[in-house]
Amino acid sequence: MHDLVAITALGGTEPKIDRVGSVTCTETPGVALASVAARQRREDKTRSAVSQLIGAETPAVGQFTGGPIIAFWTGPDQWMIEAPFETHEDLAHLVKENTGDTASVSEQTDAWVRFDLDGEGVLAVLELLSSLDCRKMAAGAASRTSIHHLGCFVLCRASGSFSVYGPRSSAGSLHHAIVAAMKSAL
Known part of the structure; x- marks a missing residue:
């Protein structure tokens, strides 16, 4: 009998959480x-x-x-x-x-990975990631864009709170791009 363990898109048994300055990036597998x-x-x-x-x-x-x-x-x-x-x-x-x-x-x-970005500096991070004018996105807005050469969706959940959906097969690359943008912007 196999003892299978569910893993997240980034390969962990728990979602990955990164904090840089005022912004948090949370892998959201549920x-x-x-x-x-x-x-x-x-x-x-x-x-x-x-x-x-x-x-x-x-x-x-x-x-x-x-x-x-x-x-x-x-x-x-x-x-x-x-x-x-x-x-x-x-x-x-x-x-x-x-x-x-x-x-x-x-x-x-299982085709998509979701990262939630929250915090005061999230707009500066998103500006480095894509060409979207996220400053004009209000709660309830959703848009398709390219992030790190990947087709992604960005949803504005609330002021300072966004979700980014990208291809699960490129979860590591997308996560790296987000964290690099956080370190660069903050």
Whole structure:
């Protein structure tokens, strides 16, 4: 019999936490993700199903809404659905049940790594990481950008609090870029 131990994207048994100056970078593994893409001529039904699932209006371009299940906009009639893994391990199945044949749903939980950046100097760090104008991002904003040559999503959770999603296969590179930017900016 095997004694398997779950590890985070950075290879630890506990999430990695880095503090530099006033900014904290926290690896956040406890997230379930699923992507949703509306099928042709079923866009309205998909939006309605996603809205019902997240308990809020389906997010528009550059936004995220909902809670505890949220959705953020990833493209025309496409969203990423996020929920706590502890209570929504089967998120993709739940999303598929809600959208039925109106959308294509794909499990994304192990495809992405999430780093939460918090603190007074977080905007200076983000300015070094990407070309996003994070100073104009208010709570509820979401955007796709390139960080360290990786396609990433940045969500503004609150003033001074951001989440960065990047490819799990490049978690080490993304983490290195974030920590290097923290050391450089602070």
